[in-house]
Amino acid sequence: MPDAPDAAPRALVAPAGRMLAASGAVLAALAVALAAYASHAAGPDAGSRLGLAAAFAFGHGLALAALAPRARGRLALAAMGALLAGVLLFAGSLAGASLLGLSTRLAPLGGSLMILGWLAQAAAALRGR
Numbered sequence: 001m002p003d004a005p006d007a008a009p010r011a012l013v014a015p016a017g018r019m020l021a022a023s024g025a026v027l028a029a030l031a032v033a034l035a036a037y038a039s040h041a042a043g044p045d046a047g048s049r050l051g052l053a054a055a056f057a058f059g060h061g062l063a064l065a066a067l068a069p070r071a072r073g074r075l076a077l078a079a080m081g082a083l084l085a086g087v088l089l090f091a092g093s094l095a096g097a098s099l100l101g102l103s104t105r106l107a108p109l110g111g112s113l114m115i116l117g118w119l120a121q122a123a124a125a126l127r128g129r
Contacts, residue, residue: 017069020080024064027087031058034095046098053094060087060114067121075127079120086113 031054038050060083068080089110096102 016077017071017080020068020071020077020084021065023084024061024066024068026061027057027084028061028065031055031061031091034091042098049094049098053091053098056087056114057091060084071124073124073127075120076124079117079124082113082117082120086110086115086117090114 034050034057035054038047038054042050064080064083071077071080087110089106090113091110093102093104093107093110097104
């Protein structure tokens with residue numbers, strides 16, 4: 001039986017899900033290291049910003065590790081991709097500002113992508129994908 005019109009080819013779903021899940025696990029590991037740095041080495045202002053970045057990275061890393069291997073169809077894979085891109089932009093922007101003095105101008109885009117990713121995940125779940 002052919003896949004539904006929005007379904008990703010089976011040959012792509014499993015590797016993409018594994019890569020997204022592995023990315024989530026690495027993201028969670030980096031979040032733990034970032035939180036440790038924020039608690040022990042960063043100043044109060046930087047520590048607060050880094051702690052927020054670590055919290056978002058850890059939560060979204062766990063979500064990716066748990067949800068991505070089960071993602072079926074293009075919508076679900078796009079949702080996972082949006083979550084990964086969003087958290088990298090959001091947490092990366094906060095960490096870059098604290099550690100390297102970079103701008104946080106990408107944080108709103110990252111936050112928007114995370115919101116979009118979660119809404120797409122909800123739609124995929126309702127569709128059974």
